[in-house]
Amino acid sequence: MKRLPRNFYARNTIDVAIDLLGCHIISNVGDIKTGGMIVEAEAYIGEDDKACHAHPGPTARNLIMYGKAGLLYVYFTYGMYNMMNIITERPGIPAAVLIRAVEPIYNIDEMAHRRNTANPHEISSGPGKLTQALGITVEHKGADLCGSDIYVKGPREKKIEIMASSRVGIGERWNEKLWRFFIKDNPDVSKAPKIIRQNVFELDKARRMEYTL
DNA sequence: GTCCTGATGTGCT
DNA sequence: GCACATCAGGACA
Numbered sequence: 001m002k003r004l005p006r007n008f009y010a011r012n013t014i015d016v017a018i019d020l021l022g023c024h025i026i027s028n029v030g031d032i033k034t035g036g037m038i039v040e041a042e043a044y045i046g047e048d049d050k051a052c053h054a055h056p057g058p059t060a061r062n063l064i065m066y067g068k069a070g071l072l073y074v075y076f077t078y079g080m081y082n083m084m085n086i087i088t089e090r091p092g093i094p095a096a097v098l099i100r101a102v103e104p105i106y107n108i109d110e111m112a113h114r115r116n117t118a119n120p121h122e123i124s125s126g127p128g129k130l131t132q133a134l135g136i137t138v139e140h141k142g143a144d145l146c147g148s149d150i151y152v153k154g155p156r157e158k159k160i161e162i163m164a165s166s167r168v169g170i171g172e173r174w175n176e177k178l179w180r181f182f183i184k185d186n187p188d189v190s191k192a193p194k195i196i197r198q199n200v201f202e203l204d205k206a207r208r209m210e211y212t213l
Numbered sequence: 214g215t216c217c218t219g220a221t222g223t224g225c226t
Numbered sequence: 227g228c229a230c231a232t233c234a235g236g237a238c239a
Contacts, residue, residue, distance in 0.1 A: 042231070044231075051231070052231090053231085056225075059224080059225075060224085061223090061224065061225090075223090075224095075231090076222070076223065077222085077223080077230055077231070077232070078220085078221070078222080078230065078232045078233080079220065079221025079222040079223080079230095079232095080220070080221055080222075080232080080233085081221095081232050081233075083231060083232085085231090098231060100231085126232070126233075127231070127232075128232050128233060129232090129233080167231070168231070168232095169230085169231050169232070170230095170231055171229095171230095
């Protein structure tokens, strides 16, 4: 696998979210390489998406979502957790993929130490957990995955089955969209109310869009 | 295993 | 003010 280029991210957000599953995310924060395989991700697309941070239009916080694909959008929430997103689409279209869960691979001991846990499945099985394990904070907002020490390697090497469901933690705002994607039966997928609709592995792009939109 | 709650800072109304 | 793309820990069963 190789570092993914910008044109991987500058595409339809749902395609990017699906194609990121099985890829490896790497972080070299503090000169320590940590990372693992992405097993769960969600799409947030445009001002019309009521759950997307760009819904109110451009603000100081979300402005980066309107810009170049392949940059990190990190924000702080619930008073203590950082959420890590990757900007997608072309400039002018505010959209991103939230990385929701990772299966630990590189330097598991260091990540377990950062998380203060001995259970491998508690290291990065949620969006707040994985940023802590990888050492990613709002300081990394704007980092370029195509030219910094945080990046994603792909394409995926394993054959995987991909499931789609409604998104997590966004109340009743826009929940009919099945824009959460995760690897079937992976133990590091986050605990969440799963409205599992369908395995999307076999679907081609057009069929996939018809189904998810 | 399930359900419920408290912790905690920031952005936007 | 308040909602928030969350998590850990406790009370149950």
